[in-house]
Amino acid sequence: MTDYDGTLVPIRERPEYALPGPGLLSLLRRLANTSRVALAVISGRDADDLKKLIPVKGIYLAGCHGAEILFPGGERHTAVEIDKLSPVLEAVAAQARKCVSGREGFLVEKKRAAVALHYRMAGRTAALKALDGFETAVRPLAMEHGLEFVAGRMVLEVRPRGVNKGETVRRLMNLHPCCCPLYFGDDTTDEDAFRAVRENGLGVLVSGRGPVTAASHRLTGPHEVLRFLQIISA
Ligand SMILES: [Mg+2]
Incomplete structure (x- = not known):
């Protein structure tokens, strides 16, 4: 594997x-x-x-x-029930795009069962600011729908818990x-x-x-x- x-x-x-x-x-x-x-x-x-x-x-x-x-x-x-999840993830992706709009070096990726905010090409300060804004904006939605934030290598992901x-x-x-x-x-x-x-x-x-x-x-x-x-x- x-x-x-x-x-x-x-x-x-x-x-x-x-x-x-x-x-x-x-x-x-x-x-x-x-x-x-x-x-x-x-x-x-x-x-x-x-x-x-x-x-x-x-x-x-x-x-x-x-x-x-x-x-x-x-x-x-x-x-997971991908069809049910889809509109929620659309809303999460929309928030992500809002948080990085006008900032360079970010990439928002809406996947089948997750949303990824990549910041590999962004500056450190800009990245911290955007991630903070994103977490704050999405937390209520994540709580309501059983999603969690998971940090990877230069990416923050929101995906179903478990x-x-x-x-x-x-x-x-x-x-x-x-x-x-x-x-x-x-x-x-x-x-x-x-x-x-x-x-x-x-x-x-x-x-x-x-x-x-x-x-x-x-x-x-x-x-x-x-x-x-x-x-x-x-
Ligand atoms: Mg890898």
């Missing part, structure tokens, strides 16, 4: 620039065809976005941290009880997943730095993850 951005591919300035190379895709295809391996990509991105980025058959694609999972057989499973990578990993582990679970991730939102695999498997933090983690192992970047996957797929 692996995260995508910052784990399989390097982080880019904008999410749409983070494309997989041909080497990565053929490696994932090889792993997907290995009978003793079950493969899942678990990301904050939408499941359909993952499907476009990773056109690999026979794998799990978990979008919005697992709010929506595309199964290897093609079925779509949702952990949807996280830890729960998604547990679900996949239950589906494949004979597998030794491995999880690769680079971000704070991956810590739930590291905790979920800690007892029976290995959590691998993909980062050269970051002092506190629930992961048991560490690789320095996506290039090392690819090398590791090449070894286990051989």
